[in-house]
Structures are given as C-alpha cells and as structure tokens.
Amino acid sequence: MNDNSLTNQQTDRRGFLRATAMAVATSLAANGFAEEKTPTSSTPPGGFDLPVIPDVTWDKAPCRFCGTGCHVMVGVKDGRIVAVTGDRQAEVNKGLLCVKGYHTGLILYGNDRLKTPLLRKNGKLEPVSWDEAINVIAKRIHGAPERFAIYGSGQWTIPEGYAANKFIKGGLSNNHIDPNARLCMASAVTGYISTYGVDEPYNCYDDLDHCDVLILWGNNFAEMHPVLFSRVVDRRLRGEKVVLVDLTTRRTRTSQQADHVMIMQPQSDMAIANGIARELLVRDAWSKDFVNKHCNFRGPGQPATLMGEAISFEQYRAELDEYTPEMVSKLSGLSLKQLGVLFDLFANPKLKITSLWCMGMNQHTQGTAINNLVHGVHLLSGHWGKKGDGPQSLTGQPSACGTVREVGTLAHALPGDLRVDDARHREIAEKLWHVPAGRINPKPGYHTVLMWEKFCTSSTEPGGIDTIWVQVTNPGQSLPNTHKLFDAKAQHPEKFLIVSDVYPTATTELADLVLPSAMWVEKNGVYGNSERRTQQWNRMVDPPGEARDDAWQTIAVAHRLMELGHPGMNDGEGRFLFHQADASGSELPIWDWATYRTTNMDERLYEEYRPFTAFKHKQVAPYQELVKAHGLRWPVVQSADGTWKETRYRFIEGEDSFVEPRKGFQFYHSVTKDDKALIWFRPYVAPPEMPDAEYPYWLDTGRVLEHWHTGTMTMRVPQLRRAMPGAYVEISREDAVRLDVKTGDNVKLATRRGELVITAWVDGRASCSPGHLFVPFFDERKLINRLTLDAHCPFSKEPDYKKCAARLTKVT
C-alpha cells in the first residue's frame, strides 16, 4: 500500500480488502483514537457499529446532497426517520459527515410537502387524481410528441434517469432530454472526452490521502465538499505535510487553511495554465519520457472545435510562447513570485500533486478549454497516474456522474457513453431496448439553454418546444438569465409545464401540472458519485400522501400513451416498452402503483441498463453486489473466482484490468486511436461580458456550506435555515466605504438582465476583492439568476454563473 507506483500492485479481491482494512486501521490509529478499539478479529460478524436503540432499525444510503457521495446510516422508528449517522464502513467519508449530511433526515419532514397532483384550472392549482394527471400528460404528448421535452437532473436516481431516457429516445424517437447537470459539469465531460477519449475521472478520492500538494482551481473546497476537505487537512493533524494552494477570486474558508492564497482575476485560469506549460518547456522540466510514450499534442483548429486538430510539439511550443510569466502576471493579477510557486511545484517530479476543481472551471464560457489545459499541465509535467498525483474534477450533485454521464440523459447521448449521432451506437441501443431499427432519432436534441429558449418563445416557430416535464430540479431558480429562459413562459399560455417535485418551488409557481414525488429513502435508489462509485439504497419509509416515485410517473405515462395508440410505446415484439414479467412469465402491470410498489423496479431497470456500460469499459456492478457493498467504483470486473473487483484507477496497468500487460499506461479509448492522451493548447479568450463604466463590478454566484443548490430541501431544515436564513451580497470593505454601504444596508444590484434589492454583507462568509461581488443562489426570495448570464461554452453548452458585469447602488 505504501508503494506509490500503482503499476505493480497485486489487487485481487482479498488483497484489496486486506489493504483497505489496513489502510483504514492505520489511518484511524494515526488519528490517535484507535488504541482501545482496533479489535478486528473479535468483531462479531454481521451487524456492527450502530446503536441498538429499541425499535430503531438502521440501513445504509448515500447522502441526498452533493457529489461527494458520503454514506449515511439512517435510523428509522415507527415509519419515520429519527436519526442519521456517518457510515463508518464507507471509504468515502469514514464515518464523518458535514452539517447538511447530519441533517439530511429532516428534509423529508417540511410541513408543505406536496401530497397530491395539482392541475392549474383558471389560474389556480387544484388537486386532481393521479389518473387525471397521467391522462393530461399522455394526451399532451400524444398531440405533438416532437414538441415535448424532458428536463431532468443529476439528482435523478440511475433507474429514474434510465426510464426517462428510454421513454423519450427509445419510445418517442425524440432526443429533447437534458439535465440540470448541463449547468453543472458538462464542461468536465467535454474536457475528459477531448483529452482521454472517454468521460469521467480516471482517479479517485484515494489521491487525497496521498498528495503532497493540493491545488484548488477556483473551488471553495472547505464549504462545498467539506468531508473531502477534512480528509486532506486532518492529515496535517497527524503530522503529514500537505501544501494547499488556493487559486481563487475571493478569500474563503478554504483560503484560511491554504499555504498559498492566490487571488486571480476571473477567467485568467486559462492564462495561468498556459503559463505553467510554457515554463515547464522553458525550464526543460517536462516529463519527456511520459509525454513521448503516452501523449499527443492538440490545438483547437480553425475554427475551434471540440476535438481540434493534431499539432506538433514545435507548434505547441510556439503557441505557448506569448504566455510569459510577465504576460500571465498582468492578466491574472498574480505576482511573479506566486507564479513561481506554481512553476516550482509542477517542475518538481518528486512531489505528488492533486488538482481539484468544480464549478469554477466548469461554469465557464471556456469551460472545455480550461478543463483541457489543466489535464494538459498534469500530463506534460508527468504529474499523472501515480497515487496522489493527477487532476480530478468534482461534481455538485449526488448522481451527476451516475445518472447523467453514465446513463446518458443528455440531448446527444445514449446510455453507456454512447451517442445518438453514431449509427453503430444507435444499433446497440435499439437491440438492447428490443425496439425496431431506426427507432432512435439520429439528430441530437436541444441542450438546456436552447430547450428553455424554445419553450419561452412563441409556438408558431418551427422546431419549438410546447411541453416540458421537469423532474427533480428547480429551473425557475437555477437557470441563468431566468427572466428570459423561464419567467417568459408566463406570456405563452399555450405552453404547458409539468413539474414533479417534493415541495413548492420557484418552478411550480409557473407549472400547469404539479406531481408529488417520493424522495430519497422513500423509494429505492442508485446514485453514482464523483469517483465512479455506484451506490444503492433501499426504501425505508413511505412517501407522504399520494406522493409517488418519479420512475413510476414516467412508466405510467408511457403506458397511457400506449393505450392511446402511440406506436413507440411498443417494443419490436409488440410488448409494452417497459415490459416486465413475473416468475411465471406473465406480464407485471408495473404502471399500476400497487404493483410497482411491491416490485423492485429499481433492480429490473438497473439490470436492463447494465449491459450498456460494457461498450466503453464502464462496467457497473451487478445490483446484488451493490446491495452488499458501500458503493463500488466501476469498472467492476468479475475475477476468475467469481468475486467482483472495483477499479480505483483507470488506464493504469495493475489497477485497470483492461490495460494490456506491459503497457504501463494505456488510454484505450484514445481520440487518436493510438492509446495516447492529448495535451491541448487552447488560447486565453476574454469573457463575453466584463465590467465597464456602466456596470463596474464582477458578479459571482455560488453556494454556502449550509445550503444545497436552490435550498428547496435545506431551507426546510431549521438548523440550517437559522444558521443562514437568506441571501446577501458580499462586498469588499473598500467598495463599502466608497459607496457608504454598511453591513445590513439594502443595496440594489443590477445587470443588463435584471435587478435585485438585497442585503449587503461586508467581508461576510468570505472576502471579495475590491470590484468583486458574490451572491449565493439558495434563496428563493432573492432570485439572483435573473441577473446572471446565459452565455455558455461553445462545446459543453454550460453557462457561466461565475462572472458577469453588475452595478451596485445604495438603496436609501
């Protein structure tokens, strides 16, 4: 385990288990609290570690919130959640949680849970039966299937997303399905695909236990992924040295713990990455051996495209030439000394450097490019492929990886990283779905911003969208430029918005039909976290009132459409698209709620989906293996003895069983088909909107520790709400003095798209630099996204919520 090179490790199942147990034991012992409790052999088999409290039963689940994928143990008594504790068997969080995780159980019990379907009649939402609600949807879709769209979520469970994807692409021959994850990690996807030829991180959280240096690229790690942050900084308490570099535009709680706080200008991350690459060449400190064997160089091409064009090393060097330290320093605001720190770190081959990023690099009008560049810096310097030494993106939603990236609930994708515009891929999907050849439409559907633009403009236009079904997300609060992309719906009475959710939200405000959903442990589920870990949980409590699973809602509508005669709802053999049979072979009426409830449809849908994952070597574990485990990282491959082995690192011999012997590293889905990764040059491009005389401030948006995304769940938890009850604008002391604004004053914040009166907080949760403002987006009474920009990355189509120009005036 202490050998840093992964290439020679024996990692059979037993070895892995032993190694893991040893590692956990060692880390706990090093923590200094294990002395009286390291009895490994005397532990009784079976259940352990949870308090035996009368009538309380415990079961595992992944946390409902972020992409970290912590495991919790949920205590249930008399059909209600009564406690939550960190799962000490889970490798992700090792028994710890953050404050949101500890209070996850409370999210079920807000008193305004939606309990019955509501249909808008004469402008008012009125209760209707499920039967009527399903009828309304089916008729609406049947009228114009090509003008229907599904807007989904990285909080969908894998079976829910799979059912929706199959329903629309395999049933309606329509590809207008896109998730909120488009707003969240699409740039990471295009970054991985254009660098390695296949999506998702090759590495995992184990890096955090081994890195010597952690570089955070625009990531407030302490508040956004607190459990992982602790996993690194608590190493310092054990006497280990970890250098923390915080590349950021504002001084946060993360900065407080950092060795180097580098306050950079927005968008200058691109120049910094190019500057590092140039310096590695100038110092002749790049890893020639690794690069020659395993990498090709790539440029954007004219015009720039996602996959670009091959360039020579000389061209690469020439392109980088202008990114001198002086030029980078001028653009970024970092001093030459600060840049020198970065240069020295990457030029030192002895260090193990982990780079992490999340929304700072992804919500970026050059999101794909900056993802490419950070991968490139690691590949070029050879800081790649050793434990603790590599770049890794984080995600914000619990199943952005599982349900969006792996199940392919994107407008261009099919399950298993396949694409609708590839004839061979369509054929694979049609066979697995038992639908006739040609059923899948080859034209990619609308990405998120385009989908909502089409929905918010007149129906007379061709190619328009008239009906959107939203599941498990809140676009009325989270879409950028919401006046244009959401609120404008109100002016088009012919449009129809269906929303499946658990609470009233900014989105249900404009909904024509609201469906009450079951949430989290009220249903079975499978999530996939940021490190390729697939996690399963069981239903533990009943949903309130008439609330029902989202996957059931999709299947019930599909069945009603079949009854209405839609031909796409039959498979190639004339059976229902979601046909299920019982043990005797007769059809299970799973569109019937009672039958659905007593059938584990999760297992059936998941097992139907699982074969898709073989085509890109992303084999997810069998459902029953997931039941036993606390998450397994794919590819999960069966050994000769029948056991299933997870993979911590892909493309690395000895770790990844798909790498051929004696290759060392093998990028077996390489863009260039030669097993090599791509080192990209992408030029610095200025942001589309920058502060000027009229709008002189940079406006940044994001999250705070206590709240998760649009706050629909966390704002209903008293402990979290009391700690942070409303949104504010963070303003620098210098600007506050100049504008005579005090903490607590109301100010008017305006951009070219909208304005908002909001409370000022001078040097609050974090400190902005002069000329910069920050507003969290969790507060539904302060809809900051009415002000944000809908400009997006040309390849990933992900908008930039992190920078636009704003004006601030005092309200008197």
Added chain:
Amino acid sequence: MDNATPLHADSGPPDPTTWQRFIPLLVVVVGALTLVGFIAGIADVRPPERQSVVRQHVASKASTTRPARSYRELSVAQLSENADWHPSLATLKFTKPGLFEPVKRTPEMKAAALADRMSTRAYDGAPPVIPHPVEQQSAANCLACHRDGIQIGDRVATRISHPHFSGCTQCHVESRHSSPTTDEPLTTNSFAGIQRSGAGTRALIGLPPVIPHTTWLREDCLSCHGLVARAGLRTTHPWLSNCIQCHAASSDLDQVPFAMSEQPSP
C-alpha cells in the same frame, strides 16, 4: 549680496548662514500645521469610516452584545449598567473544582443537563449547533475556548470531544445567524429525532455501568463528564482518570466500524 549667486555651479557651497536664517520660519510653519491638524482632528466628530462599516448589524439586533466604543466616544459616553453587567468580578470568576471536592449530583440536575444538551441537537447524535456568534471565515478561534474547556459564571464551554477533527464549522453551525439577513421561515418542519439512549446498564447493583451511548466522536469522556462540564453530567469520582478501566463501551452501541464482514483472516 552673497546669496545672489547661489545658482552658479562654480560659486561653491552656499554660505551656511543662508539656510540657517530660515530655521525659525520652518519651526513656526511646522508648529502651526501641527496645531491646525490637532484642532481639526479633535473637532471631527464623525466616527472613523472603518468603524462605520464593521458589524453595525450586531448593534441593531436585540443582542446582549454591545458595540465597542472608540476612545474618543468614551469621554462623552453615558456609561451605565446593563442586564449583563455584573458589579463584581468575583461572581463571574470560576474556580475549577478540585479533584477531591465532593460532586453534588441529583436526578433533577442530570435531567436538566440532558435537556440542555438536547436543546442544541436535532437528535441524539447530531452535531450540536453553536449557541453564540462565530467568526465566519475561520474555525481557528473555536479551539481558544473549546480545546481545554472553560467556564465563566454559569456558562460552560465544553472541551472538544474529538480533538483529531478540528474543522469545527464543517459540522457545527450557528443557532442564530451572523449574516445580516432576517430569518423568516417559509415553512415548519415536523421531524422528531431520537433522544438519548437511556442510562447505562449494570450487571449487578454497585457495579460500574457500561457507557450508555456510542463513543464515536465522543472519545474524550471528560468533555461531558469532566470538571468543566454541565453540573448534572459530571463524574462523582474525577480523580479516577481512566474511565474505560471500569466503564466498558457497550457492545450494542459501539462496535468498531472497519472490520469488514468479508475480511479475510491473515
């Protein structure tokens, strides 16, 4: 005149008496400027700008915390007692009880201590919320009081029960926000969490009870049961410092986490 030709390069150094003549004038000018500056300074009754920005909202809340006065304000401030003002420092001072002082503990005190403990928790096992404002940008200050524990008057800052995890604000949040926004709840919440798991069982009357709760994240017994702790939870025999010599962790409540059930024997 000698001083009529100072600009000539070849005229040599100026006569020393030339500049010495200006010294009295310089003294007068500097003195006058100082006097004007001093008068202007003390005459400016506007509070300094820096202070005008800092934490004004604290004063506007019905808080027990009063904003600090500047030195200049002190001369005109009408200082008087407020509700929190104690006339005698002696009453605030807390003397840590000696190891052998008898500990008075009644069932009522214990119940009150447990109720107080639960008042900051959503359920038994949830991280307690912080009953006072905290520094927003750093957790470093927490340990100033909570590393060893401290008591002032009847207010106890218990010492950290899990010293190997020090990212306090990861799990603990303020019970009353420091942000300048107002708390207008949109809805209520009907969650009801488990309370404490009950008293520890004894094999026989007179034998030490087993620990009636998990010790996960509660490794330091003295955090709740030591000399600086809620009165109703304090141990009656603080001189015996090795708690687990006599009090066993309950196997029901506190088995270890990492022995995977499939773990192979060596």
